[in-house]
Amino acid sequence: MNTESNVLRESALDLERVAAESVSQTRPFYWSVRRELWENRWIYVGQLAVAGVFLVGFLFNMTRWLDKMRSLSIIGPAHWETVSLPYNIAAGALMGTLILMSIFYSSDALYGERRDRSILFWKSLPVSDLTTVLAKASIPLVVLPLLTFGITIALHLIMLLLSSIVLPASGISLASWWQELSIFPMWGMLLYHILLAHVLWPFPVYCWLILVSGWARRAPLLWAALPVVAIGGLEKLIFRTSHFAEMVGTRLIGSGAPTDVTHGEMFPTGPMTHLTPIRYFSAPSLWIGLVIAAVFLALAVRLRRYRDPV
Amino acid sequence: MSVIEAHGLRKAFGTTVAVDGIDLRVEEGHILGLIGPNGAGKTTALDAIIGLTPYQGELRVLGRNPWQEREELMRDVCFIADVAVLPRWMRVSQALDYMIGVHPRFDRIKAEGFLAKTSIAHSSKVRELSKGMVVQLHLALVMAIDAKLLVLDEPTLGLDILFRKQFYDSLLNDYFDGSRTIIVTTHQVEEIQHVLTDLMFIHHGRIVLSCSMEEFEARYAEVMVKPEQLGAARALKPIYERQVFGRSILLFDQVGRQTLSAVGEVRTPSIADLFVAVMSNHSGTAQGAAR
Numbered sequence: 001m002n003t004e005s006n007v008l009r010e011s012a013l014d015l016e017r018v019a020a021e022s023v024s025q026t027r028p029f030y031w032s033v034r035r036e037l038w039e040n041r042w043i044y045v046g047q048l049a050v051a052g053v054f055l056v057g058f059l060f061n062m063t064r065w066l067d068k069m070r071s072l073s074i075i076g077p078a079h080w081e082t083v084s085l086p087y088n089i090a091a092g093a094l095m096g097t098l099i100l101m102s103i104f105y106s107s108d109a110l111y112g113e114r115r116d117r118s119i120l121f122w123k124s125l126p127v128s129d130l131t132t133v134l135a136k137a138s139i140p141l142v143v144l145p146l147l148t149f150g151i152t153i154a155l156h157l158i159m160l161l162l163s164s165i166v167l168p169a170s171g172i173s174l175a176s177w178w179q180e181l182s183i184f185p186m187w188g189m190l191l192y193h194i195l196l197a198h199v200l201w202p203f204p205v206y207c208w209l210i211l212v213s214g215w216a217r218r219a220p221l222l223w224a225a226l227p228v229v230a231i232g233g234l235e236k237l238i239f240r241t242s243h244f245a246e247m248v249g250t251r252l253i254g255s256g257a258p259t260d261v262t263h264g265e266m267f268p269t270g271p272m273t274h275l276t277p278i279r280y281f282s283a284p285s286l287w288i289g290l291v292i293a294a295v296f297l298a299l300a301v302r303l304r305r306y307r308d309p310v
Numbered sequence: 311m312s313v314i315e316a317h318g319l320r321k322a323f324g325t326t327v328a329v330d331g332i333d334l335r336v337e338e339g340h341i342l343g344l345i346g347p348n349g350a351g352k353t354t355a356l357d358a359i360i361g362l363t364p365y366q367g368e369l370r371v372l373g374r375n376p377w378q379e380r381e382e383l384m385r386d387v388c389f390i391a392d393v394a395v396l397p398r399w400m401r402v403s404q405a406l407d408y409m410i411g412v413h414p415r416f417d418r419i420k421a422e423g424f425l426a427k428t429s430i431a432h433s434s435k436v437r438e439l440s441k442g443m444v445v446q447l448h449l450a451l452v453m454a455i456d457a458k459l460l461v462l463d464e465p466t467l468g469l470d471i472l473f474r475k476q477f478y479d480s481l482l483n484d485y486f487d488g489s490r491t492i493i494v495t496t497h498q499v500e501e502i503q504h505v506l507t508d509l510m511f512i513h514h515g516r517i518v519l520s521c522s523m524e525e526f527e528a529r530y531a532e533v534m535v536k537p538e539q540l541g542a543a544r545a546l547k548p549i550y551e552r553q554v555f556g557r558s559i560l561l562f563d564q565v566g567r568q569t570l571s572a573v574g575e576v577r578t579p580s581i582a583d584l585f586v587a588v589m590s591n592h593s594g595t596a597q598g599a600a601r
Contacts, residue, residue, distance in 0.1 A: 027411055027412065028411070028412045030411070031407075031408055031411035031412050032412075034407075034408070034411075035400075035404075035408055038399070038400065038401075038404055039397065039399050039400075113397075116397065116398060117392065117394070117395045118395055118396065118397040118398075119395075120362075120391040120392055120395040121391075121395045121396055121397065121448075123361075123362060123380070123384075124360070124384060124388055124389050124390075124391065125384055125409075125412050125413055126382070126384040126385045126412065126413060126414070127381065127384075127412050128380075128381040306364070308362075308363075
């Protein structure tokens with residue numbers, strides 16, 4: 001009886017220990033991500049600022065947009081592009097911001113802490129280089145895209161609210177407008193597009209920037225761009241082609257990803273867009289890119305271990 | 311188990327040898343002062359101990375390999391590697407949140423207690439604090455960690471004397487309890503003389519002197535000699551001689567105090583004086599060979 005209860009108590013202690021250990025694995029990661037958000041407040045302040053500026057522009061353009069709506073005698077299919085134009089431009093502006101933020105964040109990720117010598121403080125704590133690098137990589141991989149999506153939705157909601165007030169006042173049928181806009185499928189498409197075209201597709205580029213940021217003694221963005229320019233230039237000189245530069249460029253802006261087939265439409269969020277997730281996830285170029293990204297990250301972890309403050 | 315054990319610890323940057331095969335053993339409960347001129351290899355040796363730099367030779371800190379196991383080691387070791395390494399954007403409250411988040415041995419109540427004795431506000435950002443306050447904050451964070459080894463590399467560089475004194479006072483009164491171990495390097499040698507239990511001089515990557523403070527006091531004596539007794543005093547083979555206000559001060563190693571009191575006024579030298587003596591004996595090759 002006594003031994004039994006002892007065994008029970010011990011196994012309970014074991015469980016506690018295992019639980020404590022798994023907590024101690026995830027806690028440093030969680031706090032490492034939080035400290036990135038504390039340090040880089042500009043990544044959400046910037047997005048909010050872009051959304052704010054866009055909203056002001058939307059308000060000033062309201063009369064022109066209403067005229068355009070009125071000129072469509074009946075709102076019906078084939079008018080989706082016109083109806084959704086402000087919404088798509090809003091999403092596009094924020095996605096452009098997302099790309100810029102990801103580039104600037106990644107190119108400073110492992111450089112900033114060496115420049116201000118705070119790496120000596122971070123390294124005095126029981127947080128591994130792997131945890132730190134993964135936390136930093138999660139900003140362009142998870143935090144920024146979700147933030148962009150969330151702010152886009154919020155911006156759309158405000159625009160919807162404003163439109164719902166002015167459209168009936170101008171004698172335009174709210175119901176048909178709403179039906180044609182089909183906002184919920186649009187949001188679904190937007191999330192799909194952001195994750196596939198602006199996160200997974202360009203991820204090797206961001207990991208390259210993170211790697212160079214851990215190596216460069218100054219101007220990491222410049223050092224990251226130099227090999228691209230050099231390789232692109234050599235290719236042009238020798239083969240008269242520009243595949244490499246095109247590849248990097250299209251990865252970065254999210255075009256060329258086998259995400260969707262858009263038939264002559266400007267925006268990938270349209271109702272006619274044909275989603276091809278199977279084609280996307282079976283594309284070797286995607287997986288090759290992700291493997292390269294993983295290699296870049298592994299090298300970045302190693303570099304962080306060796307590099308001294310700048 | 312020793313807290314630190316090193317055999318043939320060596321580190322070279324290209325052709326420059328920073329640490330040249332040192333043997334080191336630091337036991338629990340000691341406060342070791344690592345003293346040396348600029349470029350002597352102190353920081354490199356400390357960096358190896360806290361897992362910031364790879365090295366050659368054998369090194370164990372709390373039984374671990376610091377380069378391979380830095381993350382695990384940092385649960386029991388904390389260090390202040392330099393002044394002003396706290397991130398400038400961080401708020402004091404964020405620093406406390408972060409520490410409690412990542413460090414299993416951090417005691418927030420304790421840290422807040424230390425901070426309450428200063429004029430640092432929780433809402434302040436590090437960039438808004440004076441240099442002295444940043445050091446106070448860092449020390450409060452570090453002292454609230456229940457660590458076995460604390461490594462301080464020039465922790466008070468650039469601080470005024472009040473902050474420096476306060477720093478070592480709180481280290482002794484609020485932190486050191488006899489079971490912890492502290493290694494400290496500083497150029498303000500005279501200020502830590504009463505703090506240390508052990509002393510180590512390092513020069514050109516080698517240990518040139520290593521003793522406990524009791525040994526130091528028993529071994530070295532400084533004698534202020536009148537001109538007429540100078541000849542007799544010099545016959546006792548001082549290791550160093552200097553002039554102050556026209557009087558000669560001679561430093562002796564392992565010469566009985568009774569013998570010395572015959573030639574002048576005997577007192578225990580300061581670490582700084584011994585340091586100057588040892589370093590000047592080591593810098594000249596001829597003198598160095600003689601020792």
